[in-house]
Amino acid sequence: MTDSSPTTAAVRAPRSRSRRTDQTPTAAPLPADLDALLRRMRFPYLRAAAPDVLATARAQRWDPAEVLRVLLTEEVLGRDTAGRRTRRKAANFPTGKTFASWRPDDSGIPAATQHGLTTLEWISRAENLAIAGPSGTGKSHFVEALAHTAIDHDMRVAWFTLETLTSTVGRAKADGSVARTVARICRADLIIVDDIGMLPAGADAAEAFYRVVDAAYERRSIAVTSNIHPSGFDTIMPKTIATATVDRLLHHAHVITTKGDSHRLQQALAGHGVQALTS
Incomplete structure (x- = not known):
């Protein structure tokens, strides 16, 4: 039985869009209502990563829990990076x-x-x-x-x-x-x-x-x-x-x-x- 869970490289894929290969699925834009919800919830990094992550998840048949984990990881990493940038400027x-x-x-x-x-x-x-x-x-x-x-x-x-x-x-x-x-x-x-x-x-x-x-x-x-x-x-x-x-x-x-x-x-x-x- 083939393991379809995302590897570390797949998790980081949303941050490397410019290096997409022919095998990488095309990322469709988010539905308008979902995009609006993510904007309202103030998840900018999750929203930016979501099209690529969802396209990869569909192609590789990820478990829904893994999709959620990858998306939330993108949001946490983005917030951490922005927070450090803010603290560095404030220092x-x-x-x-x-x-x-x-x-x-x-x-x-x-x-x-x-x-x-x-x-x-x-x-x-x-x-x-x-x-x-x-x-x-x-x-x-x-x-x-x-x-x-x-x-x-x-x-x-x-x-x-x-x-x-x-x-x-x-x-x-x-x-x-x-x-x-x-x-x-x-x-x-x-x-x-x-x-x-x-x-x-x-x-x-x-x-x-x-x-x-x-x-x-x-x-x-x-x-x-x-x-x-x-x-x-x-x-x-x-x-x-x-x-x-x-x-x-x-x-x-x-x-x-x-x-x-x-x-x-x-x-x-x-x-x-x-x-x-x-x-």
């Missing part, structure tokens, strides 16, 4: 750097530490991450790559520099919505504050940073990058509030120190990243 990443362009052997972060952090288990435990070291040693790249991986695992991410965080909280002060704004930021599973210490931080920056760290404490994960160790934050912001912030930030934290010369400077000295001038 407001600065450059879009991922692990695809990361060179682990060139990093000063130990390989075992890199592997442990990429599992994202620390985020599920609401632990923090602090990476300190000279400019150009890959701190922001690594953290952004972790953030993209978190989104791929359906987590929410919020990305700030200390300056943009200060501006966000400062605008909320104007209309008395600081508590709501901080609560909205803390809906993210991972909150990133990048490049702390590049510029002096005044009282407003210190307050904004403290509010988020305090609200996220033992509830959400915060990752910070800085050219100075967190223990030295009191050199760039008021000592009292810096001490309270660092106390909460480092209580459940992975602290990493990077070393070495700037990767950007090394590439510049080697002539990488520019095209030769011609006369």
Whole structure:
């Protein structure tokens, strides 16, 4: 007896319409009433896949349950992809750097530490991450790559520099919505504050940073990058509030120190990243 259930390739067929062979059945458009129902139910990905799936199902005599499974799988995959795209846009990443362009052997972060952090288990435990070291040693790249991986695992991410965080909280002060704004930021599973210490931080920056760290404490994960160790934050912001912030930030934290010369400077000295001038 021949098995007529769809294979993995058949399940994915609706996403490869341009590669239809002569043996692939012609997909008839959906009946108008069914199309209207799917629009009303807001199943756009199922509706788009349905003509090809139904044509294949008729030709291969799929079990009705398999047809339903394939169609619902298309809808779930489509929604997941759209959701990740939305979360990536909302995160407001600065450059879009991922692990695809990361060179682990060139990093000063130990390989075992890199592997442990990429599992994202620390985020599920609401632990923090602090990476300190000279400019150009890959701190922001690594953290952004972790953030993209978190989104791929359906987590929410919020990305700030200390300056943009200060501006966000400062605008909320104007209309008395600081508590709501901080609560909205803390809906993210991972909150990133990048490049702390590049510029002096005044009282407003210190307050904004403290509010988020305090609200996220033992509830959400915060990752910070800085050219100075967190223990030295009191050199760039008021000592009292810096001490309270660092106390909460480092209580459940992975602290990493990077070393070495700037990767950007090394590439510049080697002539990488520019095209030769011609006369």
